[in-house]
Amino acid sequence: MKVLHVITGLGVGGAERQLRLLLRHLPARCDVVTLTNPGAVAEGLRADGVRVRHLGMRGNRDLAAVPRLARLIRHGGYDLVHTHLYRACVHGRIAARLAGTPSVATEHSLGREEIEGRPLTRGTRALYLRTERLGAATVAVSSTVAARLRAWGVPSTRIHTVPNGIDARAFRFDGGRRRAARALLGLPEDAFVVGGVGRLVPGKRFDATVRAVATLPGAWLLLAGDGPEAGALRALAGRLGVADRVRFAGECGEGAAPDVPGVLAAMDVFVSASREESFGLAVVEALAAGLPVVHGACPAVEDLPPGQVPPGAVRLRSPTDPAAELTAVLRRHLAHGPRRLPVPHALDRYDIRLSGRRLMDVYAHALGGPAPAPSAAVPSDPYVHSEPYAPSCPPAPSIRRAHR
Incomplete structure (x- = not known):
């Protein structure tokens, strides 16, 4: 499977760092396009061997960005487009539809009053909902975000919860x-x-x-x-x-x-x-x-x-x-x-290997397979470490004493 990840920017932030870590654990060929700001995370991705392109989007009203992205998707022969963050989700879903390629979006930044660090307006919400229908599925990074999406009117059948993960x-x-x-x-x-x-x-x-x-x-x-x-x-x-x-x-x-x-x-x-x-x-x-x-x-x-x-x-x-x-x-x-x-x-549920496996299930569904099973409350999965996590040294009543 060949997947193109589209993200708003690649400066240092939670969604950007999460994308880099996730690509290390996805059993798929992945390239990345950033709409703006090919920052420190772009350099890290390239160091990992990931191909990163900068679309050079000049602003939200740069209407030429969508056809440029659509051509890139079409010529790259991608099986799936995966978008991250609000602006990339809006532009990326439209471009993927124009290219005739299925798309999945991860919602990293939806708050009660803000999205991608910007105030939520009626127009922002309307544009999000119109373009959400163009994709095959929307991934929520938490149950809280999934509930917000449902409250907005996104059908539950289109929402898949894949929590962020760490190593x-x-x-x-x-x-x-x-x-x-x-x-x-x-x-x-x-x-x-x-x-x-x-x-x-x-x-x-x-x-x-x-x-x-x-x-x-x-x-x-x-x-x-x-x-x-x-x-x-x-x-x-x-x-x-x-x-x-x-x-x-x-x-x-x-x-x-x-x-x-x-x-x-x-x-x-x-x-x-x-x-x-x-x-x-x-x-x-x-x-x-x-x-x-x-x-x-x-x-x-x-x-x-x-x-x-x-x-x-x-x-x-x-x-x-x-x-x-x-x-x-x-x-x-x-x-x-x-x-x-x-x-x-409880951090077992946030293991990055488990997040990667759940995301691959969403990819399979977007490409015509069955819907992923709902996430279990306590994961039992071969991708999760069998031994409990523990510090490299036993807990000490005082670090100051322990390291003198």
Whole structure:
């Protein structure tokens, strides 16, 4: 099977990183087209041996982009087109229909009020629904997103839930990695480090984390990622007098910045105060690293059955400004001291190999096969590791003591 993946851009982000990881585990020949911004993930895909093309789309009203993409699909002899993110889904579905090729779309970014980081408008929703009918199936990355699609009017028979996945082994805690990352980032070896990973945009509410850390003299803050809020967050740290205790690592793996497992190893507690999310990949990665997690909206945790919610994950309840609530939670973590937790068994359902197999079932259905079976509540699958995930060293009551 030959598949063309079409995505809005390939800068560093959750959907973009997920695509790169997924292509390593799909038993299909895959090429990638990015409509705009062939950034760091494009370079990573090429390093993996994936062919990446930049369509050079100049804006949402670049009407020539659709026929260019249709010609590329037709001449490439693809069996299937798989689109990712709102703009790529709209343009890619139309182009695939013009080329006479079946298409599947993954909905990574549908929130209650935003899609692909943009406010949801009546026109946006109408265009999405009109083009959704052109594809063979729509993949939701969480049960929460599937419910939103149904509420919009997308028929349940067209929606297939394939959760985002990770390779949990890559995030297992390693003391050497922790020391190396802290030295690289200028973090004291014995500091208590609060951390966050993601695009620096308003919806992630990183400002609340900066405000909370500013009230805790014994805490440091590590933010990994980049985006339009970077300057405002630096200025906020300066106004609050904590610039010396805040580290901005930039995009993980770029320049001198450690990769995601490295920055997670450097942290002692992970915060994701997002107002809304479609999945919450960074939270899952932090749990795989054995970190206590404080989170806002996170379908990856909220969709779990009550008995499987990781005990190390604490939910923020404030709908507007969570800084005060976050401060209280972080103060308790600071008093307890650094610790690593066992990796939750619930993360088995987010194994990237399982995601790849489920997606191949959707592909087969899009090409005329039977509909995939509904996802089981607890996967029993040969693609999932038979042994439970665990940190590379046993949980210790104090990382500071364990690594001196």
